[in-house]
Amino acid sequence: MSNETILKIDNLSVSLPSRADRAFAVEEVSFELYAGEILCIVGESGSGKSMASNAVMGLLPKPHVRPVNGRIMFENQDLLTVSDAEMQKIRGGRIGMIFQEPMTALNPVMKVEDQLDEVFVSHGKYSRAERKQRIIEMLRDVGLPDPEIIGRSYPFALSGGQRQRVMIAMALALEPSVLIADEPTTALDVTTQAQILGLVKDLQEKRGMGVIFITHDFGVVAEIADRVIVMQTGRIVEQGSAEQVLNSPKHPYTQKLIAAVPHLEAVHKSAKEPTPVISVKNLQKTYGGNSGFFGGKGRVVHATRDVNFEIYKGETLGLVGESGSGKSTVGRCLIRLHDADSGQILFDGKDINSLTLKEMMPVRRHIQMIFQDPYASLNPRRKIGDIIVEGPVIHGAVKSEAMKKAGELLELVGLDPSALKRYPHEFSGGQRQRIGIARALAMDPKLLIADEAVSALDVSVQAQVLELLDEIKERLHLSMLFVTHDLRVAAKICDRIAVMRLGEIVEYGETSKVFNNPQHPYTRALLDAVPGKAWEGPQLEEPISA
Amino acid sequence: MFSFLIHRLMILIPTFIGVTLAAFAFIRVIPGDPILVMAGERGITPERHAEMMTAFGFDKPIWEQYFSYIWQLLQGDLGTSIVTKQPVLEEFAALFPATIELSICALIVATVIGIPAGIIAAVKRGSFFDHSLMTLSLTGFSMPIFWWALLLIVFFSGFLGWTPVSGRISVMFYFDSVTGFMLIDSWLSGEEGAFKSALSHLILPSIALGTIPMAVFARQTRSAMLEILNEDFIKTARAKGLSNFRVIVVHAFRNALIPVITVIGLSVGVLLAGAILTETIFSWPGIGKWMVDSIFRRDYPVVQGGLILIAGIVMIINLTVDLCYGLIDPRIRNKR
Numbered sequence: 001m002s003n004e005t006i007l008k009i010d011n012l013s014v015s016l017p018s019r020a021d022r023a024f025a026v027e028e029v030s031f032e033l034y035a036g037e038i039l040c041i042v043g044e045s046g047s048g049k050s051m052a053s054n055a056v057m058g059l060l061p062k063p064h065v066r067p068v069n070g071r072i073m074f075e076n077q078d079l080l081t082v083s084d085a086e087m088q089k090i091r092g093g094r095i096g097m098i099f100q101e102p103m104t105a106l107n108p109v110m111k112v113e114d115q116l117d118e119v120f121v122s123h124g125k126y127s128r129a130e131r132k133q134r135i136i137e138m139l140r141d142v143g144l145p146d147p148e149i150i151g152r153s154y155p156f157a158l159s160g161g162q163r164q165r166v167m168i169a170m171a172l173a174l175e176p177s178v179l180i181a182d183e184p185t186t187a188l189d190v191t192t193q194a195q196i197l198g199l200v201k202d203l204q205e206k207r208g209m210g211v212i213f214i215t216h217d218f219g220v221v222a223e224i225a226d227r228v229i230v231m232q233t234g235r236i237v238e239q240g241s242a243e244q245v246l247n248s249p250k251h252p253y254t255q256k257l258i259a260a261v262p263h264l265e266a267v268h269k270s271a272k273e274p275t276p277v278i279s280v281k282n283l284q285k286t287y288g289g290n291s292g293f294f295g296g297k298g299r300v301v302h303a304t305r306d307v308n309f310e311i312y313k314g315e316t317l318g319l320v321g322e323s324g325s326g327k328s329t330v331g332r333c334l335i336r337l338h339d340a341d342s343g344q345i346l347f348d349g350k351d352i353n354s355l356t357l358k359e360m361m362p363v364r365r366h367i368q369m370i371f372q373d374p375y376a377s378l379n380p381r382r383k384i385g386d387i388i389v390e391g392p393v394i395h396g397a398v399k400s401e402a403m404k405k406a407g408e409l410l411e412l413v414g415l416d417p418s419a420l421k422r423y424p425h426e427f428s429g430g431q432r433q434r435i436g437i438a439r440a441l442a443m444d445p446k447l448l449i450a451d452e453a454v455s456a457l458d459v460s461v462q463a464q465v466l467e468l469l470d471e472i473k474e475r476l477h478l479s480m481l482f483v484t485h486d487l488r489v490a491a492k493i494c495d496r497i498a499v500m501r502l503g504e505i506v507e508y509g510e511t512s513k514v515f516n517n518p519q520h521p522y523t524r525a526l527l528d529a530v531p532g533k534a535w536e537g538p539q540l541e542e543p544i545s546a
Numbered sequence: 547m548f549s550f551l552i553h554r555l556m557i558l559i560p561t562f563i564g565v566t567l568a569a570f571a572f573i574r575v576i577p578g579d580p581i582l583v584m585a586g587e588r589g590i591t592p593e594r595h596a597e598m599m600t601a602f603g604f605d606k607p608i609w610e611q612y613f614s615y616i617w618q619l620l621q622g623d624l625g626t627s628i629v630t631k632q633p634v635l636e637e638f639a640a641l642f643p644a645t646i647e648l649s650i651c652a653l654i655v656a657t658v659i660g661i662p663a664g665i666i667a668a669v670k671r672g673s674f675f676d677h678s679l680m681t682l683s684l685t686g687f688s689m690p691i692f693w694w695a696l697l698l699i700v701f702f703s704g705f706l707g708w709t710p711v712s713g714r715i716s717v718m719f720y721f722d723s724v725t726g727f728m729l730i731d732s733w734l735s736g737e738e739g740a741f742k743s744a745l746s747h748l749i750l751p752s753i754a755l756g757t758i759p760m761a762v763f764a765r766q767t768r769s770a771m772l773e774i775l776n777e778d779f780i781k782t783a784r785a786k787g788l789s790n791f792r793v794i795v796v797h798a799f800r801n802a803l804i805p806v807i808t809v810i811g812l813s814v815g816v817l818l819a820g821a822i823l824t825e826t827i828f829s830w831p832g833i834g835k836w837m838v839d840s841i842f843r844r845d846y847p848v849v850q851g852g853l854i855l856i857a858g859i860v861m862i863i864n865l866t867v868d869l870c871y872g873l874i875d876p877r878i879r880n881k882r
Binding site for chain 2: 057059084088089090091092093096097099100101104105106107108109110118119122123154156157167170171
């Protein structure tokens, strides 16, 4: 890291349209980026961290959102005043950018090599033959095997990690001096994330670039940052070296955020009772394979193979694994949203896998689910009260009584009962997830299935929801199956853990044992890949304000 | 790609059987029988009526009539008109080019104006252009074809005197039909002014027939583009430093094409249906007018044959559209 400033943002303010909840997306923000450093901008959703970087790239959704004040100095010119043609040369040429969603960030109908080629063509670089050569080199540089084959592929044929590598190759094609990475690993599995973080750091060191790395994840910050900026509602509240911000944060907001990060050590004591609420035996489920309308064999995917586990009364079992490991399928089979091919699911001693749908109805109320996306899982056209009482009313409750109970449940999850008369869009993500929990509890379940229930939430909200779940579980003496890809979260809430890989449970046991003494190589790989695992965080006296 | 094609072709078989059934049943549901219509006001004796029914085979049970018709169809025989005594296929072949010529011109008018207008409206969302286009397209969409066609005639032919009122070409010109397409034939004839005359006769009918599809294309293009312009890969394309034109045309429009092509394919059926009205108003000697006349005459073989041929053409066009999906989107191509 040198002291040469390559990008300087000076007193930048970006205005929002008049209908927005605040006047500025970014307000009086000033910072510098030095050559050869990784600068992390951290903040929760709505903090303005992406807006600031979009302003640098000239990618703000104008005219509604536009810079109204300040300067962005890069290579002796103010990016806010250069012409559109100049800005086009800088984008992709001198400043590269990568985005969060590798699945949607590449054009689905263009071959990878054509998308890379476009960068050179539009910046008027190299002859045709040289370009072809460069594309192969670039794909090899970002660690893709068989660059020729990858080049000729369409994005849908690549995995998320491969696509993100292609994105990185594209952003770095013209050797820019600045790379802006907007949450580039958020959508990736933990092991892929570790690889991509390694790649970014590696390329940054090799080329001496300055990297602005936007993230909400303090683990990632601990893993790669040289310096850190913390943003809250459009303003910078703290900036300093990674060491200083992570281990002795000064601003109360930074302290609160860091305190909310779950630590990678199992804290849970298992106080289980000997009777299992549910026990799953040899659960098998395959997808595909059935022949099409006119023959032809589809691909067979073994979503779960020989899955066995029990959940005891009052305990939380964590089901962890990467995407495609089959963990969500297990959750769905338990409430028969999917039908398992074979195996037993014993609930209260009854095999619910063999019940007809009609026989399943009365059982279903005892097993309730909380979903991942709080924005998509509540019907936007119904009032909260109607959403919560719908289940109980179908199962024979009187509506007025169910409504009264719904009010009590909202209080239990920390919301005002007046919410009953409002619509989902009036609530924030965290509040909606609380409503989702109240809806599940309205059925008086014995078992809750939480499918990535906190993955879409900001870290401080995540901490609150986890605490709420834990508290409710204790108070109502519930059992819970907690499906997650996030090992930190699993460590915080689960009594026991089952690690899934390719449809199989490879390790199963008490959380502390699995985390402190992992037996299976895959579990070890997963734990190793958790970003910032070496960072233990400061010892703060202040508790998390829920 | 090959299995994709086979799959689509196989689906056509049950569709085609459905079409023959519908065509066969449709004309028989209309009250009145062909013999009585042929006899007209002169009337016919019951004996002669029965005789003629037997001669045409209309006295047989209906399923027997259907199966013998299907048997004929399989041998490529669409039957003979009971009024003109001409083979249906021959009449169709003589008239169809006129309809196709009109439909293609209408489709060109609709596409060339509708799609770019939709793209511009999406890119300049919320602008004056966008609002005007949406209002205009709603008007175009709601206007009955015959009313709109009459307005065009009154204004452009009557008031301004710019375009002819009806027909395919001025009576001043005469030449033998080579392709059946008046634009091409007039060009080939080498007669001075013939091509211009043919073209001027096409203008108003094409606009009249093309207006509804144009409005639909513009709206569909706009909404598809708006959706695509919000996609992440558009942001990636901008971040690469591509020009606005390239981002919009190469990245956004190609992805927006699938829904647009779908409505273009579907609108072919609408065009052929609309051609019936347009051809009647502009005295355009195409299959639309021919079908209407045949229905009034209860000319069973012509109506059946005409319906099946038209349905067949619509099906082939939609098959082509399906194949285009595969060309545009590699994900569909690889699915099967």
